[in-house]
Amino acid sequence: MLGEGIIKGMTETARNFFGSYIDSDRLVTVQYPEQRLPLKENTRNFPFLVHDGDDPEKGLRCVACKICEKECPPQCIFIVLERDEKGKPQKHPKVFDLDISVCMSCQICVEVCPFDAIKMDTEFELSHDDRFRGLLLDKKQLAKPNHYYHKIHPVEAAEVDERLAAEKAKAEAKAKAAAAPKPAAGPAAATAGKPAAPRQPVPA
């Protein structure tokens, strides 16, 4: 009969209308600034640099190897290696800029980093009224402590710490073995909480 399907549809919308008052499954809107969803473990937005200890400058895990700069698909990372007065490389970035207006949150920099120095942040309220300087994050803005990393990605951070500790122990053992003939090498490499020696780029 003509009109049957229309009546069926009307009852369905009526059910949804009244259902939205009683059934929380029918009214799923999150009233954003007041309500927030808990962020998930894997959530990623833009990268940040992890530093150990309290000093964001000294504790930076980044050694300015520029692998992420090379692998970044939209080329949003810019790194300058720090050199001392004699021009010797310092294994530390002098400049580390990341343009989040270009970054596409693909996480490839995190995957390729052999030092676990760059990780994905979950901060998403980054709007800014200056679309050039405001969205270009420098080293200071990017550096965040390891406990922050633990806060946003607890499981992943624990794994990373475990791995780093194991590597450090291994490197120390190696250094100790090497220290027998040459005692000077050990302490110098183990300072600043960085991995003792740059890991060889290993296939993941």
Next chain:
Amino acid sequence: MQEILDQLFVLLKAWLVGFFPLPWQPLVSILISVAALILVFALLFAVATILERKGLGRIQNRYGPNRVGPCGFFQPIADGLKMLIKEDIVPSGADRVVHFLAPIALVAPVLLAFSVLPYGRNMAPIDLDAGIVVFFAVGAGTELAVFMAGWSSRNKYSLLGAMRAIAQMISYEVPLILSSVTVIMIVGSLRPIQIVEAQAGYQGWLPAWHVFTPWGLAGFLLFAIAATAESNRSPFDMPEGESEIVAGYFVEYSGFKFALFFMGEYFGMFAISGLAITLFLGGWHAPLPFLEKSIPSYVWFFVKLFGFIAMFIWLRGTLPRLRVDQLMNFAWKFVLPMTLLNILAAGLWRFLPAGATRWLVCLVILLGAFLALGRSMVARRKWSPRKYRFAE
């Protein structure tokens, strides 16, 4: 006390008019009515927009506007302010004079149409003997405004929208008038107040409204269909046709002119709902006998009007839009024959003796026509739900 409450606005107006010298009194009386009408319906427009947005939101499982004021109920004020301060853009190719006149030409006749409706006991702004005719006459004026807007904008979409609007509104004017002819036949008057008074009284618990007779029910449904098409509401919103022709005839309007179109559309909806209430739903009469005296008559009118608005919102939230040609087919091949048969049924009802026979005769005619016409319409196009085969 209840009598005073019922006649509150009538007494208030008489008291106000009493301050003026006798020769001025008719003019002042009219001015007060006009001011009251504009005020009440502008307020109703604001309430209807927010109700519509919130209602649609709930139908679609979202909150709707809820940021401005308590539960978002000041949203229309914010919208109105926004509309007022927006730039008024006129396309360079447009016919400026007509482009300017069109929104005014849309709102003015609709406001005129409000003047003949009885809103409560003794509360018709003008008591015209040919009130229904006046209503349809001024209502037809909106078509001109719509075409003026579409043509003067020099936009292809607006032209298409205007063409559709003209075709649709003229086609549905016919069933609209023919379905109200039944009431005029039975009551024997074109005077809205007399039509309302003819629906006074109760048969047991059932009020003597026209909608509770077979021809009245059919007439009411047909009137409602034609009214939906006449006020360009979904599922007959082809002239606007957002997903097809962007916004139809008012695509080139912005700022307050756009707001006027919006308002004109809502006013048209209120006016035609008011007429449907007058013709079929007993006007300002209460649905149950014991409520007749205790609640003022104008309250009932507006309660029924809100019922109509809710129905319009519900339809809009559910149905997809018809196609232009299907709309025409529906008007001329289904609604028009139905209204003609309904006139026959109303005639039989008038001359058959009261009782079960005339109920039966009218019902058989109308239901038979509905089934036959509906089936032929679907069968001609081979429209049906389908079965599907599956490959393993």
Next chain:
Amino acid sequence: MNATIELEATGKKSNFEILPKVTPAGEISGEFLEVSMGPHHPSTHGVFRMDVTLDGERVVKLKPVFGYLHRNHEKIAEGTAYLASMPYTDRLDYFCSMTNNWAYALAVEKLAGLQVPERAEYIRVITAELTRLQNHACLCGFLLQDMGALGTPLMYAFREREKILDLFEALSGSRMMCNYMRFGGCRVDLSPGWIEETKRVVENFPRFLDEFERLLSENEILIARTQGVGVLPAPLAINASITGPMLRASGVNYDLRKADKYGIYERFQFRVPLGDHGDVYDRYMVRVLEMRESLKILQAALRDIPPGPISDPKAKVRNFRPKAGEAYGRIEAPKGELGFYLISDGSPNPYRYRVRPPSLINLTILEDMCLGHIIPDVVVILGSVDIVLGEVDR
């Protein structure tokens, strides 16, 4: 051919292009109206544009114009490493990033000879079918929106899609741009509780489908709007190399999940719904029925998923250089056959990188389907093709 008319009131030239309408006998009997629908028309699904020539409202000519969203995807991919193209594939058909990832990974795996572990294959099937669910649900919503149903079905579809996107976020970290698959497996393992959560979503999905079908599938207006509109006969569909639900709605039994048996699809029991008329209604219903079949695959996959590694140990993230050769990886994406053709010369970048986008190829017969119909039908037919401009323009 173009005539301009002078406005009486202002004396300005109008921008109307009016083409004379010529009868077969050679007489001019009226005028055609040329309307440019798009690129910012509300229902062209993005920045698609159609130049339609109208006789009244009837379409006599339709010229699709695209390229407004061209992003040079293929050339960029030829200049970057294999892995670096993976996040770009997310942005092809941004509704189905998981299937895009899979198709690209499949092509590279063929090229480099990588083996995908069992668990990764299961994860791929689960994510692909979830993608199919949300894509079809949204498409049906968009289609009804184009018909003027004012977003109600679309909002219901989005409500369900949200749940699936939440699953994707928990899995890959991002809701739409998942970037989840890797050559020889997947990026990360499932987080704890993900399977249970997915099972819950899959269990509740039929409730939504029933509601959706009750809402409009038998609606007289929907039937009148879609049946007999935009008919695509099977021979034309095959000749135009149409794939996906559009082809199956025309009655051709061709589903890559059955025909190609990529991944582990041969382990699952599912049926392929076929239409008999090839009109918009069939395309709509085939998609609804496909969602029900996808649910069966999902239930089986979620039940049988084995533990184990998720990535081929031979796969390298950096310095990935497949040996010289060529490979074509294709999968049944929600919109049709999505293929990636790669030629390697042994360097870190592909020598040639080519996408076979189902949206673009399905769009090629738009004019054939639209001729003789009127504007409202054109919008509905375009909606039933299911295009995403990110994929059409690349």
